[in-house]
Amino acid sequence: MQAVLFDLDGVITDTAKYHFTAWKQMAERIGIEIDSDFNESLKGIERMQSLERILVHGHQEQKYSQAEKERLAQEKNDEYVSLLAGLTPEDTYPGIKELLTELQENKIPAVIASASKNAPLILEALQLNTYFHAIVDPGGIPGKPEPDIFVKGAEQAGADSVYCIGIEDSQAGIEAIKAAGMYAVGIGEESILGPSGADIVYPSTKELTLQRLLTAAQLA
Ligand code: BG6
Ligand code: MG
Numbered sequence: 001m002q003a004v005l006f007d008l009d010g011v012i013t014d015t016a017k018y019h020f021t022a023w024k025q026m027a028e029r030i031g032i033e034i035d036s037d038f039n040e041s042l043k044g045i046e047r048m049q050s051l052e053r054i055l056v057h058g059h060q061e062q063k064y065s066q067a068e069k070e071r072l073a074q075e076k077n078d079e080y081v082s083l084l085a086g087l088t089p090e091d092t093y094p095g096i097k098e099l100l101t102e103l104q105e106n107k108i109p110a111v112i113a114s115a116s117k118n119a120p121l122i123l124e125a126l127q128l129n130t131y132f133h134a135i136v137d138p139g140g141i142p143g144k145p146e147p148d149i150f151v152k153g154a155e156q157a158g159a160d161s162v163y164c165i166g167i168e169d170s171q172a173g174i175e176a177i178k179a180a181g182m183y184a185v186g187i188g189e190e191s192i193l194g195p196s197g198a199d200i201v202y203p204s205t206k207e208l209t210l211q212r213l214l215t216a217a218q219l220a
Contacts (some may be wrong), residue, residue: 001213001217003109003165004164004166004167005111005150005167005177005182005208006110006111006152006166007169008116008175009169010043010187011096012092012122012123012126013087013096013098014093015026015087015191018043018083019043019080023050023076024102025040026079027058028079030058030060030072031060031076032054032055034054034057040052040171041169041171042054043173044143044144044145044168044169044171044172044176045143046075046115047117076117084122087122087123088126091126094204094205095207096205096208097128097131098209099205100131101131102210110132111131111132111153111156112135112136113136113152113166114135114136114149115138115144116138117134117138117139123135133157144175144176145179147180150179150180161181162182165182165183165218167185168185169186169193171193172196174196178196183216183219184197185199185200185201185208186202187204187208201217
């Protein structure tokens with residue numbers, strides 16, 4: 001195995017729930033209801049794209065100018081960032097630090113492939129920066145489910161995609177990993193991530209050990 005590419009929100013820590021809370025509040029202010037089923041279609045999706053999906057969901061896609069949309073997205077991000085304020089290393093999902101340590105010991109680069117512009121802030125709060133070889137800049141490339149962010153992550157690690165593993169909690173992310181030609185590990189529910197193409201789904205990050213990943217992906 002040449003590299004492991006990690007999504008951030010919902011894989012490294014439970015920030016997916018804060019994204020949902022912040023979008024829900026913003027949507028309610030403009031009269032749109034979103035539930036957790038709809039939220040599955042927002043996971044992994046870049047900020048302005050997520051807003052577009054919410055507006056379409058609420059039949060308001062024609063209602064706002066570009067400047068108003070930017071203001072709505074900014075409001076959501078302000079709320080989201082305020083929810084991140086209490087984040088500490090203890091909020092890292094179980095098993096993640098252990099896996100990152102194993103990867104480091106085995107000289108296998110770990111890379112963050114997240115759509116979030118808040119990734120550096122979150123990794124700093126979790127004190128995990130030093131475990132990652134790179135954080136892919138999501139700016140200027142097509143978002144998930146396109147493969148670009150994973151392809152770029154492999155390149156930054158000097159790895160060949162077919163010898164990489166990607167770990168994701170979102171349908172769009174699993175599709176992106178598969179489109180990049182990698183082995184896709186889902187964190188969450190088989191019924192949600194299986195149909196998107198996950199090669200294996202674990203209910204929790206607790207299951208993620210280097211040995212288990214190598215065996216599952218047959219990438220010793
Ligand atoms: C993804 C999340 O990781 O990042 C999405 O799953 C989020 O919910 C996207 O919209 C962009 O994040 P941010 O922090 O740049 O708004
Ligand atoms: Mg995610």
